[in-house]
Amino acid sequence: MIEKLINHKNTILLYFIILLVVLPILTVMSYIFQPSTELWSHLSKNLLLDYLSNTGIILISVALLSLIIGVSCAWLVTNFVFPGKDIFKWLLVMPIAIPTYVSAYIYAGLFEPSGMIFDSVENYLGLGKELYEIVELRNIYGVIFILSICLYPYVYLLVYSSFKEQSFCALEIGKSLGLNNLELFSRISIPLARPGIIAGVSLVMMETLAEFGTMDYYGVRTFTTGIYRTWFALGDETSALHLASLLLTFVFVIIIIEKFSRGKSQYVNTSQKSKKIKDRRLNGSYGMYAFFWCLLFSLLGFVIPVIQLGLWLVETYSYIFEEYYLQVIMNTVFIATIASIIIVLISLYSSYINRSTSNLYIKSSLKIFSIGYAIPGVVIAVGIIIPLTMIDNLQALIFGSPLYYLSGSFFALILAYLVRFSTISYNATESGLGKIKKNIDLTVQSFGFSNFIALKEIHMPIMKTTLITSFILVFVDIVKELPATLILRPFNFDTLAINIYELASSEQLSYIASPSLILISISLIPVILLIRKNINFGNTNEIRS
């Protein structure tokens, strides 16, 4: 039996890993009932309502807007033929490659009085500065705008897959029962795509709750900026952690709602050989409406930001050759590579144990890996500082050393990345292992080899692609992560994300061009992988046999 090989050493190691991941969450949650500082009473009187209402308004608006944009674009692209459709179907995914805070900085720059938009409006139309007051972006509406155009691809992508998997037969039966186009959409396509819609919208909501850079720059008070300000500007750790515990509660509520709304119903395609949906041609003005609708969000989400960065790059290209900048790139690659390797290996190890054991305690503890991604980076960061500082203080008390080894070290940073991003690699390695038949493990055993030889000699080589893919996914997320890096990085350790944040904070917006473009190029790797997997570039009218 395989589980015999999971000896005590492995059980202890596994529980240690799980403890590391749970620790920040438990730390934060332990503060939910102890708000007693002076600042807290000030906070709760004056600011808490702001945090709550702003976060709530942003959350709901962004969810709704992404839902509308994502579902409508996916519906158009999967069901109809119109000009540019074959380009839009992947171009609409591309905004995922741009970190939200980068888009926030770009649009802030675009809508500055001296920015491209008002400059050209003034030059050609003779008015512009007057308009500036009307389209002020640095407020809650700006945040909603930025997050919606950056995050709708999550909904688009998942709903696109759902629509694509829908059998043509379901629609034909609908037609034979006398449903018109609108009814087909609302009573067949949408209900069938519901799991994709829910998954996409909840991803958008998680990302919105975790967002820090955009709110920070646009000066909108939400939980994430509140936690950061309370801790680092006002120096009140207890209140910051209390805020964090409230935000975490928000997150848990969304997780629970998502789980419930999935329910027990199964949305599995029942007919084996399903004919794929045949696209209908949209003629004349309808085709044009579809074209402009898709064009609008492709432009807003991806094309305009990239063009603006390109223009800024022309202005500031000399920045590339600065020594400091090279250091930033090296730091980024260094930390992201090391952390990603560690995270992928830990995920592989944990999912392999999950595969090999029938111990329900171990199996259910491993579920912790599935929620990390939902927890905002700010929350994880403050949840890590507290216990690590405690250990450091203890250590200083015993050995009298004033050095802080754990808090503010690479260890803290990598731990934060592990908590937040192990979800992706754990899910990938788990499903990768799931594809390898159990009999392969037993065969290896029958030759007298241990399980870990099997993992090294058999599973890892077979799963090479999975491991590389999850490495890339984790790598990219680490490179993009702003708040956790900002809070936990060792002193003077600047990464691309930090560099962009600091340049934007000091209003040197045009200088963010080259670090942002590097960041976007790196992020494009998994996006292209994603597009190749879910959306084929070629013709769509094929009928799979």
Place this chain on the structure above:
Amino acid sequence: MKLEVKNISFNIDGNSILDGLSLNVDENELISLIGPSASGKSSLLRIIAGFENIDSGKIKVNGVIVDDRSKIIEPQNRNIGIIFQDLALFPHLDCKDNILFGMSKHSSSKKLERLQRLSDLLNITEILDSFPHEISGGQQQRVAIARALAPKPEILLLDEPFSALDEELKETLISDVKKLLKEEKITTIVITHNIKEAFQLSDKIAFLDDKRIVQFDTSYNLYHKPLTKEIANFCGIGSFINGKIMDSNHVSTKLGDFFGDTSKFETGSNVVIMIRPDDIIHDDNSTQSAKVIEKSFHGSDFLYRLELPDGEIVFCYTPSHHNHAINEVIGIKPVIDHLIIFN
């Protein structure tokens, strides 16, 4: 004695799967394990391999206890080879590396020698550099067998190894494998649900039903002297007709009186007699006759389902030029060499 399974019981989640099962396999013996589906054949194989542990009883390999609850030898240390139905070939290794996988502790000259021998015997020398997905199902089967045999296991276990193959491939593969196993002198247990396969392949057959081995005997005896109706049915097509024991070597039926050993049964008791298709010979000159109620064409012969005048059913094979219509009455002559009688 190579393998001794002594009075074992085995449960999964509180459900008894095997109970009081015993089985002894001699050195170099090739045995088949047959039985109804879900009778626990695979469980028994997994227990012998060590992937499952028994709840009571004892298992010995070469006289050494490998599992008696207090002492358990891990599967890694049992040196028992196993081939699964899905073969479980390693997809990232070519056939050569697949075959040599279990021999990593041997010298390279030893490996080469073994590879040469096995690939010659199994006719797979040309595909050694191919990957599993590049070769046919039959070839994959051969590679899996070579891989399991390479480290010279004490016992080889095969779980329905030939079920995925088409009939034509099966014939040649089974005779090749049988030859190889005999030459390599490897004790083998094969699970199969195909009785023809079992007859062709094995020295002895163990019939597993009702959580234990009901009969462990030669193929010939299993067919001609089955201990239970289930075994009789499993071993081939046939039908039961009623009869009455007249004395210790005489039973009387509507089909006539038959003579053989009937001493197990009380004189005067009512019994049923299994009639195989080969027990009934089609003979136009016979005084006995039966009505054709169903027929199926098997190429060289027809299988007729016949109704006796009193309504009892028998089967009969005839050469296929004897083409009779449904409802036609034909002459038959019973020729029974082995009486199969049950209560």
